Amino acid sequence: MSSTANHPPSLPQVLNLDASAVRSTLSYPTLISHLRSSLPSVSLSLHSPLRHNHTIDEPTSSSLLLMPSWSTSPSLPYIGVKILTSFPQNSSSNLPGINASYVLFDSSNGQTLASMEGTELTLWRTSSQSALASTYLSRTDSEVLVMVGAGALAYHLVRAHLHVRPSLKRVFVWNRTVAKAEALVRRLGEEGVGEVVFEVAEGLEEVIGLGDIISCATGSDRPLVFGERMKRGAHLDLVGSFGASMRECDDKALRRGRVFVDCEAALEESGELLGAFERGVLERGDVEGRLVELVSGEKVGRRGDEEVTVFKSVGSAVLDILAAQLVYEDFLQR
Structure with missing residues (x-):
């Protein structure tokens, strides 16, 4: 019997990409070009329900938003979720009003592929x-x-x-x-x-x-x-x-x-x-x-x-x- 028969397959390495890492991959020409070329071809295979928008604090309009999307196209084999908070009052404390994280999964098996600094991603997108x-x-x-x-x-x-x-x-x-x-x-x-x-x-x-x-x-x-x-x-x-x-x-x-x-x-x-x-x-x-x-x-x-x-x-x-x-x-x- 093989010595590896009872060993589960190794999990993929999860990339943890901070703001500088996200920034280093993006430019306006490349991202605009990618959106232009990809959007028509994958739009029918992408599923994106209305985001969840939950009020955290009514007087200050603070909120938690969840934005999921997944693809059934082989050219885009991913599930993604952005988790975002909006705290408009942060501007008075010189803090960013929007903070976000983005998690990317493999759509064929559900395994986590990457965690990204979502605020930077959102600014560029x-x-x-x-x-x-x-x-x-x-x-x-x-x-x-x-x-x-x-x-x-x-x-x-x-x-x-x-x-x-x-x-x-x-x-x-x-x-x-x-x-x-x-x-x-x-x-x-x-x-x-x-x-x-x-x-x-x-x-x-x-x-x-x-x-x-x-x-x-x-x-x-x-x-x-x-x-x-x-x-x-x-x-x-x-x-x-x-x-x-x-x-x-x-x-x-x-x-x-x-x-x-x-x-x-x-x-x-x-x-x-x-x-x-x-x-x-x-x-x-x-x-x-x-x-x-x-x-x-x-x-x-x-x-x-x-x-x-x-x-x-x-x-x-x-x-x-x-x-x-x-x-x-x-x-x-x-």
């Missing part, structure tokens, strides 16, 4: 999906980007949009706390991106009308961007809100634009959309399509220079698992 949507929805000759918010995600959104729209020449950053906007502008300026000029916007109303692309990443519960102030041909990128009480733009901004979403969950979770549905400003059928439909060519993006477009994302577990795949498989090849 979110900014890259916005930039990917922008390639279909913003004007190719866009020159001015207005960044509303100056948290950790804002830096990535600016860099990702600059990558896909090299025509951008000027970036305004607005934040309720001016010092945070100043810090972000200083960081971007020190890194340098061609001839791009980075400026602090002390008043949001004054710069909204200048934006060819307006990107919002805040936890606001009231409109910050008003449709009547947006210029013709503007593209509005709404990233911050993921709950019914959150809202970054008014109804007119949605009515003026052709609205696209990252995933179906946006129709159930976005405060902007839910409010517009309830008030009769929009119907669900007015939302033109999802990101995967833009990428696959099923839906047409921008149709003219005068058109206003809107991309609303609430966070997609499908895109999370694709980003995690890129990180994990890169490490396997090292």
